[in-house]
Amino acid sequence: MTKTQETQTETQTETQSMKRDFYKLFINGEQVESSNGGRTKVYNPATGEVFAEVAKATKEDAQKAVEAAREAFDNGKWKRFPVNKRSRVLNKIAEIMRSRFNELVELEVLNTGKSLSAAQAQINQAVEDFEFYAGALVGHRGSVNPVPGQFHNYTEKEPVGVCAQIIPWNYPLMMAAWKVAPAIAAGCSVIIKPASLTPLTAIILGEICLEAGVPVGVVNILPGSGSEIGNYLVEHELVNKVAFTGSTPIGKDIMGRASNTLKRVTLELGGKSPNLVFEDADIEAAVDGSIYGIYNNTGQSCDARSRIYIHESVYDEFVEKFIEKTNKLVVGNPFDKATHLGAVIDKNQMDTIERYVQSAIDEGAEILAGGKVLNPVGFENGYWYAPTVIGNVAQDMKVVQEEIFGPVVVVSKFKDEKEAIALANDSEFGLASAIWSTNGARATRVANQIEAGIVMINCPFSAFPGTPFGGYKQSGFGRELAIETLDLYSETKSIMSYYGSRPLNPFGL
Structure with a gap:
């Protein structure tokens, strides 16, 4: 065994195993059971057999997650991290994921039934997503804009706030990475609602983020019912943005629910390519x-x-x-x-x-x-x-x-x-x-x-980190996986100042 392998083995021994009989919710940096003790069975599609159970979140749990994410955002610790420090944390997430690559692949295969080669490619891209945004956030900044007369205008990028991110079952970890990486790179806090069928690697991702140095409460994972927990998050007044990947009918429903609080919405929906x-x-x-x-x-x-x-x-x-x-x-x-x-x-x-x-x-x-x-x-x-x-x-x-x-x-x-x-x-x-x-x-x-x-x-591949992914028509709107995705998780503040020597008196009073 090489020295590198020995180090990785020691790290994995110190970290809780990914393969468990029971997976808990991840709220405010802690693994917790559902408030009512509810659990959901997780099946291996290849065998049809139950191989684990996962805590099933309630609205009470969702409220705790929202409060944790809100507190983590409002206290400003994460969004005030210097850009270079936030970048190092994202790279650390990628480093931990890469060191536990085979475990992540195994868990993804067990939970989805997908082929080993497919899982390997997708987990590798999930790792690369964090590496990409670790670099992209360094250049994500405002601009200086020319204004006639003795005025100076510049813009700043500020995180949009608390983000509810609803993940599909077909690419559990990769889709979670597509959403979590740009959101936390921009300085937001997130609540991930993974698909009920495939919640396991998303739960692990939350734990890895904490281990890498993401502050408590910035990343929360809520496995549970989409119609109950998903809708609760979409409608919650303390949630500022919703990002959803899934079917077009559900996307339309989410858009309607989010309109009551004028949330930002990103939708990546169906296709018939x-x-x-x-x-x-x-x-x-x-x-x-x-x-x-x-x-x-x-x-x-x-x-x-x-x-x-x-x-x-x-x-x-x-x-x-x-x-x-x-x-x-x-x-x-x-x-x-x-x-x-x-x-x-x-x-x-x-x-x-x-x-x-x-x-x-x-x-x-x-x-x-x-x-x-x-x-x-x-x-x-x-x-x-x-x-x-x-x-x-x-x-x-x-x-x-x-x-x-x-x-x-x-x-x-x-x-x-x-x-x-x-x-x-x-x-x-x-x-x-x-x-x-x-x-x-x-x-x-x-x-x-x-x-x-x-x-x-003349190419079968549709997406790499850095290339925009999203659709026209009823395939949704917004682009993921690219530099411009950071804008979906940011507010642009315009700041205007006057530097003339004489006070302004527009009304001539």
Whole structure:
């Protein structure tokens, strides 16, 4: 064992293990049970078995968390940290996360059923989010603005206050990092409401933040009911901002509730992202990238490219190769390095996927691959669905227009560039999109006409720390993961001063 490994082992021995039978709420720097003793069972989707319990927050617990976050913000300790000191704390969070990387990955796989490779990539990005904002906050400052006459104007950036951050189940730790890192970098305090299905790594993140030097009360974690705890936080008068990632219907509800107190709101919502394959595309690259674009994270991604439109001249070639590679995907043991697709999150989601596929069949579509529940050996009681390709679809079918959130993709043809753009934009959503073409002028031209917040050209990856992530239309508003995200957690104060030698007398009195 190397000296570095020995040091990491000693650090992990001193820190409470991530794998526990029972996880508590994290309020005001302490692990506490629910006020009424309530607990929720946490399942491993790959096996269908309970592997832990978590405290279930009540409104009383939520009130305590809000008060803790409010006190931590109002006392000003964290927001008055010098920028360089706050930056060091964020880097320390990243350092601790990196030292416990394998533990975080294991816990994420157990709680979500996702593949090992997917979890590793996502935890790594979560670490990099804190590293990115540790640097970005140093340059986040106001400006000096020219004003006619003998006046001087400058602006200052001040943290917006207490932030309620509601996290989805598909990327538990990565989404928590996307929200917590910029919020605390800006000097805010936060209350995270993780998804009831996947609260564990968010709880651990709260503990890591405290260990890294974030003051007590700045980060609080409240696992519990979205309809109860989430709504309570959204409506609370002491909460200044809400950031939500999840479904469009819930996003609309949150926006309405937040309006009563005029909270700032950031919404990253649903998607039904198009993937355009032109006749001049590198077909092999397009197939490989499109496979990843839909089946990464078992298709449970808001940016999943679930509608593939292929030029009619290369449609048969593309679809043949796409199906061939889809059928080679390995679905099973999430901890096996050879596995491509892990489990679906729970039975409700699996049933939803089944209903969508059946609706396609009922409407006359054709199942080209998959289209069935799977039972991998050793994981028969888990929730598994085969990677599925649906052809012969019409644009008005449910599987074309509605978000499925599973490993299901539809394929259809287009005849020219104009039709491709029209089909791509024929959606209430506008989160992500992809273009495959070796013609740079065409790719740029089409990208400029796509109604989506993210356009990928000859690339399957939609986000890295530092690149804006967010959507058009009913995919929400606001951008996460970028420098400008800091502005979403800041107020801009304009300060005007007069430096003339004669007193001002505007009314001439």
